[in-house]
Amino acid sequence: AQKITQTQPGMFVQEKEAVTLDCTYDTSDPSYGLFWYKQPSSGEMIFLIYQGSYDQQNATEGRYSLNFQKARKSANLVISASQLGDSAMYFCASPIISSGSARQLTFGSGTQLTVLP
Amino acid sequence: DADVTQTPRNRITKTGKRIMLECSQTKGHDRMYWYRQDPGLGLRLIYYSFDVKDINKGEISDGYSVSRQAQAKFSLSLESAIPNQTALYFCATSPGGLNQPQHFGDGTRLSIL
Numbered sequence: 001a002q003k004i005t006q007t008q009p010g011m012f013v014q015e016k017e018a019v020t021l022d023c024t025y026d027t028s029d030p031s032y033g034l035f036w037y038k039q040p041s042s043g044e045m046i047f048l049i050y051q052g053s054y055d056q057q058n059a060t061e062g063r064y065s066l067n068f069q070k071a072r073k074s075a076n077l078v079i080s081a082s083q084l085g086d087s088a089m090y091f092c093a094s095p096i097i098s099s100g101s102a103r104q105l106t107f108g109s110g111t112q113l114t115v116l117p
Numbered sequence: 118d119a120d121v122t123q124t125p126r127n128r129i130t131k132t133g134k135r136i137m138l139e140c141s142q143t144k145g146h147d148r149m150y151w152y153r154q155d156p157g158l159g160l161r162l163i164y165y166s167f168d169v170k171d172i173n174k175g176e177i178s179d180g181y182s183v184s185r186q187a188q189a190k191f192s193l194s195l196e197s198a199i200p201n202q203t204a205l206y207f208c209a210t211s212p213g214g215l216n217q218p219q220h221f222g223d224g225t226r227l228s229i230l
Contacts, residue, residue: 004159032215044221045224104175105150109159
């Protein structure tokens, strides 16, 4: 069963507008974290933001923020004031699946964001 | 200089060849990982290592082996490459703890003909 779900294969946003990228997860663990990574067309994976399940406030990092709704098991990434350089693939990930002796990072299938001038 | 360095960056080889992908890091992290990325599937874990004496299989370890030569070095081998191992391979490191982000190398594009 899919544990990390990103339902938007592709998204378009106008430059300077805000955009929300969806992520839902499936876990019964009481404690977990959620990560978002950005992958530009050049291929590297760039860490953007982290949210812990017990954090009282939604995480923010510059223009990135997390809309974390624990009851709905969703951790959507909000990018404010989109820039052309934000065009990339975005992955949600969480260490919610055990592999071997420990839980390991599991990734969603990604959302390709295109920022339009 | 990059904190996590992967070599080679690109490789084209033939079916049946043995291939080694190398990863070195200067971040001082104990944990190292190998992932592969296929279009539309995100990243999947191949192997991981929590220290020099610790090697663990990930989700898709069949057809791969690894060696942790030192805290800073973690190599991935394809003993007999096959075309469906064509993918983008990433090495990553982390300091430990489930709330710590992993730091990725720039990836190795591997094509097996």
